[in-house]
Every structure is written in C-alpha cells, then in structure tokens.
Amino acid sequence: MNRTWWKEAVIYQIYPRSFMDSNGDGIGDLRGITSRLDYLKYLGIDVIWLSPVYQSPNDDNGYDISDYQAIMDEFGTMEDFDELLTQAHDRNIRIVMDLVVNHTSDEHKWFMESRQSRENEYRDYYIWREGKDAQTPPNNWGSCFSGSAWQYDEDTNMYYLHLFSKKQPDLNWDNEKVRKEVFDMMTWWCDKGIDGFRMDVISMISKTEEMPDGEVTDLYGDFGPYCVNGPNVHKYLKEMNEKVLSKYDLMTVGETPGVTTELARQYAGEDAQELNMVFQFEHVDENGKYGKWTNERMPLTRLKKILSRWQMDLYGKAWNSLFWDNHDQPRAVSRFGNDSPEYREASAKMLATCLHMLQGTPYIYQGEELGMTNYPFKSPDDFRDIESINAYREWCTDGSIPHEEFWPCIIFRSRDNARTPVQWENTAQAGFTTGTPWIAVNPNYTEINAEAETKNPDSVFHYYKKLIALRKQHPIMVYGKYEPLLEDSEELFVYTRTLESEKLLVVCSFSDKETTFILPEEFVGASCLISNMKNTYDGKNITLKPYEAFVLHK
Numbered sequence: 109m110n111r112t113w114w115k116e117a118v119i120y121q122i123y124p125r126s127f128m129d130s131n132g133d134g135i136g137d138l139r140g141i142t143s144r145l146d147y148l149k150y151l152g153i154d155v156i157w158l159s160p161v162y163q164s165p166n167d168d169n170g171y172d173i174s175d176y177q178a179i180m181d182e183f184g185t186m187e188d189f190d191e192l193l194t195q196a197h198d199r200n201i202r203i204v205m206d207l208v209v210n211h212t213s214d215e216h217k218w219f220m221e222s223r224q225s226r227e228n229e230y231r232d233y234y235i236w237r238e239g240k241d242a243q244t245p246p247n248n249w250g251s252c253f254s255g256s257a258w259q260y261d262e263d264t265n266m267y268y269l270h271l272f273s274k275k276q277p278d279l280n281w282d283n284e285k286v287r288k289e290v291f292d293m294m295t296w297w298c299d300k301g302i303d304g305f306r307m308d309v310i311s312m313i314s315k316t317e318e319m320p321d322g323e324v325t326d327l328y329g330d331f332g333p334y335c336v337n338g339p340n341v342h343k344y345l346k347e348m349n350e351k352v353l354s355k356y357d358l359m360t361v362g363e364t365p366g367v368t369t370e371l372a373r374q375y376a377g378e379d380a381q382e383l384n385m386v387f388q389f390e391h392v393d394e395n396g397k398y399g400k401w402t403n404e405r406m407p408l409t410r411l412k413k414i415l416s417r418w419q420m421d422l423y424g425k426a427w428n429s430l431f432w433d434n435h436d437q438p439r440a441v442s443r444f445g446n447d448s449p450e451y452r453e454a455s456a457k458m459l460a461t462c463l464h465m466l467q468g469t470p471y472i473y474q475g476e477e478l479g480m481t482n483y484p485f486k487s488p489d490d491f492r493d494i495e496s497i498n499a500y501r502e503w504c505t506d507g508s509i510p511h512e513e514f515w516p517c518i519i520f521r522s523r524d525n526a527r528t529p530v531q532w533e534n535t536a537q538a539g540f541t542t543g544t545p546w547i548a549v550n551p552n553y554t555e556i557n558a559e560a561e562t563k564n565p566d567s568v569f570h571y572y573k574k575l576i577a578l579r580k581q582h583p584i585m586v587y588g589k590y591e592p593l594l595e596d597s598e599e600l601f602v603y604t605r606t607l608e609s610e611k612l613l614v615v616c617s618f619s620d621k622e623t624t625f626i627l628p629e630e631f632v633g634a635s636c637l638i639s640n641m642k643n644t645y646d647g648k649n650i651t652l653k654p655y656e657a658f659v660l661h662k
C-alpha cells in the first residue's frame with residue numbers, strides 16, 4: 109500500500125461562520141481563523157478543511173455560492189484569504205477548500221442568465237423541465253430542505269431542479285461548458301497554492317436522463333435512484349482528475365451520500381484516478397419515523413458492524429475518512445457518548461480513541477477536541493439552519509406532528525448543534541466575538557473552553573493532542589490491518605491493528621456501567637499506548653469503568 113501525506117495527516121474542519129470573529133460583527137471570519145493558527149499548530153493538526161468562504165447570500169451558510177472566485181463579504185477579502193494561506197503554510201499546515209459544484213446560488217451570474225429565457229446561452233447550465241402543468245412539478249421528488257425539489261419559474265413557465273434549497277439550483281454536469289467552467293475555477297484556486305478539495309455532494313452531480321416519480325418514503329418522492337451515484341459520475345470525476353487534480357499535489361475527499369464500500373473503490377480506489385478518499389454516511393444516517401429527525405441511538409453492534417465493514421472492505425483497495433461529526437451532524441459526545449457532567453470528558457476521550465485508532469484519515473470537527481456538546485434549544489426561534497427551520501415548519505407548524513413529539517427529535521439531530529460558536533474562554537460570548545453572535549453560544553462555555561483545557565493536562569484537548577502525536581510516532585496506526593473482536597458486545601468496541609510483527613489492541617467501553625474484559629493471552633504484559641483512565645492493564649480480567657478506553661501495544 110503506497111504511503112502518502114494525506115494518509116498520515118489529521119484533518120481539522122473549520123466552519124468559518126462559527127470559528128472566530130475578528131471584527132466584532134458576531135460572524136466568524138478569515139482573520140479570526142488566522143489569529144487561531146497557533147492553537148491549531150499546538151493541537152498538532154496537519155490540514156484544515158475550510159467550509160465555503162466564497163461569495164454567497166448565505167441561504168445555506170455559504171453552500172450556495174454566487175461567485176466561486178470572490179470571498180464572502182462577511183468573511184473578509186481575498187487578501188485576508190491569501191494571508192491565511194501564507195500563515196498556515198508557514199506553520200506547515202495545509203488548506204483544503206470546500207468545492208460546492210453540484211449546485212450554485214440562484215444569485216450566481218450563470219443562473220441569473222439561465223432563467224432569462226429558454227434560448228439563453230446559459231439555459232443548459234441548469235436542469236429545467238416542463239411541469240405536468242403550471243401547478244404540478246415534473247415529478248414528486250422532495251428537496252433535502254423540505255418541499256418539492258422543483259421550483260416553478262414563471263418567466264419561462266418551466267421548473268428548475270434544486271435537491272437542496274430553492275436558492276441552490278442544481279448544475280447540469282452533462283453540459284461540457286459547465287464542466288469546463290468548474291475545472292477552470294478549480295485550476296485558478298490550485299494555482300493560488302491551495303492543497304486540495306472536499307467535494308460537496310459530489311455523488312449527486314450526474315442525474316439520469318429520465319426523471320420519473322420516486323418512491324414516497326415520508327412526504328415526497330425519493331430522488332436517490334436518479335440523482336445519486338448517477339450514470340456519468342465516474343466519467344466526470346476521471347475527467348476532473350485528468351484535467352485538474354493530476355496536475356497538483358492535492359488531497360481530495362468526496363462527500364458521497366449513498367456511497368457503498370463497493371462504489372468507494374471506484375470513487376477512491378488506489379488506482380482509480382478519481383479521488384483520494386470519500387465520506388460515507390452509513391454510521392450517521394440513523395433514521396426514524398420522521399426520516400433523519402430521530403433521537404434514537406444506533407445500537408453499538410450495528411455501529412461496529414458498519415465501521416468494521418468499511419475497514420475491511422477498503423483495506424488495501426481504497427482509503428477511509430474517519431469522522432463522528434461535522435457541520436451537518438450533532439455533536440459527537442452528545443450523540444455517541446454521554447454529555448452528562450459525570451461522563452462527558454471520559455466518553456469524549458473514549459470516542460476519540462475509538463476513531464483515531466481505526467484505519468483511515470481522521471477528521472476533527474471544530475470544538476470536538478474540547479468535548480463541546482449539543483445546544484439546549486428552547487424554541488424553533490433558536491434555529492438558524494435552513495434545514496431545521498424548514499423541517500420544523502413542514503412536520504409541525506404546517507404538518508400534523510405535535511411539538512412535544514417532534515421537538516426531542518429535531519433538537520437531537522439539528523445541524524445547529526455543531527454551528528454554535530467555538531468556546532475559546534470563560535469570558536463574554538466565550539471569547540468568540542466582542543459583539544452579538546449570529547447564533548447563541550452554548551451556556552456551558554464557562555466549563556468547556558479552550559483556555560481552560562489547554563492549561564489542564566488531563567483535558568479532552570490534551571487527549572486529542574496526544575492521539576495526534578502518537579500517529580506521527582506509530583505507522584501501525586496509519587497502515588495496520590484492522591480486525592474486529594467481540595462483535596456481539598453491546599458495551600465494548602474492541603479491535604486489533606496489525607503491521608508486520610507489531611499489534612495494537614483497542615478496547616473502548618460505550619457503556620455507562622462497569623464492564624469486564626478478558627485480555628487475550630497475547631496481550632498480557634503488553635505496554636499501554638494510551639488510556640483515558642488511570643488504570644493498569646496487566647491482569648487477565650480487566651474491570652472497565654464507564655466509558656473507559658485503552659490501547660495496548662506489542
């Protein structure tokens with residue numbers, strides 16, 4: 109298996125709007141990020157994945173781009189970006205940009221032209237279809253952000269497709285002019301010296317020609333079979349690789365909802381000439397009777413089965429991206445751990461151990477290294493995210509689901525849990541801004557903040573720092589072969605990693621009860637690489653405290 113820098117790196121995702129505000133307008137910005145690079149260097153990360161910073165009306169907080177080669181006014185200027193890139197590179201930190209090219213903003217000049225007339229030269233940059241009539245869209249597909257996936261445009265009496273908000277019209281990738289525009293823009297950013305791309309819903313860029321009604325799963329038809337992993341997606345990614353990616357030393361990761369381990373070997377195969385790795389979502393796509401809006405937790409055995417399959421199916425063939433959360437997911441310690449005062453720190457460290465000892469490139473979402481938790485939402489007015497706002501209206505306000513029934517579901521999974529400001533210190537607004545933040549700061553910033561944790565050697569922060577440092581010292585963490593143990597346990601996630609004569613044993617308790625673990629003979633007497641508790645692991649019968657995690661090395 110060939111060894112490369114992006115396999116050995118730890119990636120830190122920044123959601124700029126909520127990371128650090130430098131000018132007191134309550135909105136995070138590029139200069140704010142630059143001011144925190146020493147903190148990231150101290151943590152030890154190698155790469156920053158920067159969520160979108162391009163010109164945008166912010167209908168979906170920057171994932172609706174109106175100019176790919178200009179910086180969003182609220183985030184600063186292109187000079188601020190150039191300074192951030194220089195300062196990051198001076199610290200040997202790479203910058204990976206968020207490439208959002210499944211769709212643009214409806215305020216992009218291409219769409220402003222396209223909607224002018226059916227004959228406009230930009231008409232075919234997007235996906236326009238006749239409705240069944242002026243009141244009936246071309247089919248029953250639903251948008252990810254509620255409502256129909258089709259928006260009627262009366263100027264030309266046609267509908268345009270938007271798999272996300274109606275201000276995010278889908279680009280027509282079958283149009284070679286679109287592909288050329290995108291590849292030219294990517295080249296422009298690469299020539300500025302960026303180090304790669306995270307590619308937003310890249311598995312959705314190719315749609316089938318036929319667009320029939322989809323299976324109705326909740327309120328609308330499912331567009332999946334016609335818009336995910338489509339007929340030309342690999343052709344277009346191979347063209348992107350040949351015309352852009354292959355010309356630079358880049359890290360590329362596709363956000364590929366709907367990907368399987370089989371397809372991952374096409375998207376990110378060692379010899380596939382497409383991408384380096386993909387984000388899969390099987391372990392975070394727990395659904396209930398209201399789709400994603402559920403506070404049900406996935407049984408540990410199912411979580412282990414999914415992660416094991418991804419470890420074993422990709423081994424030696426493709427590369428895993430490892431994450432518990434990001435800007436679209438609830439906070440890891442609240443979802444997979446236990447965010448009570450008694451168990452928050454132990455379970456956050458346990459989750460970090462479990463993830464960072466797997467094979468793949470680990471991603472740390474801003475604040476995860478502090479053990480930041482979900483937010484205590486009190487009312488739908490607390491939401492800022494279009495997905496949560498629309499969902500509450502669709503299911504509750506306009507729908508038939510009582511607030512008391514839906515509320516626990518939406519506050520558990522809302523993307524806004526991950527978008528509250530990073531908690532830097534125990535001062536007003538957690539040191540994120542001197543102004544009024546665009547979204548409320550979690551009140552627990554008084555206990556959970558970077559200043560307190562960087563000073564406390566036993567903090568979640570220092571535990572992440574230690575895990576990152578271990579990765580640099582032990583190639584087995586990167587290249588060792590994964591094998592699961594105790595697959596039927598609902599309390600313990602146990603696995604080994606093997607590289608030549610070296611072995612690791614990773615034991616993580618997901619339980620809030622004491623559990624016992626029988627040490628395999630071969631690990632009796634092995635040294636402890638890291639653990640989140642002060643314990644010795646030299647006996648055969650080990651009693652684990654709630655959320656205890658340890659790694660033995662021989």
Ligand code: TEU
Binds near residue numbers: 363495
């Ligand atoms: O997310 C794509 C995606 O699948 C989301 O619908 C995500 O899975 C869902 O919100 C989880 O609840 C990407 C970006 O990460 C997201 O922030 C954008 O809103 C979306 O694409 C549209 O660009």
Ligand code: CA
Binds near residue numbers: 129130132135182
């Ligand atoms: Ca600001």
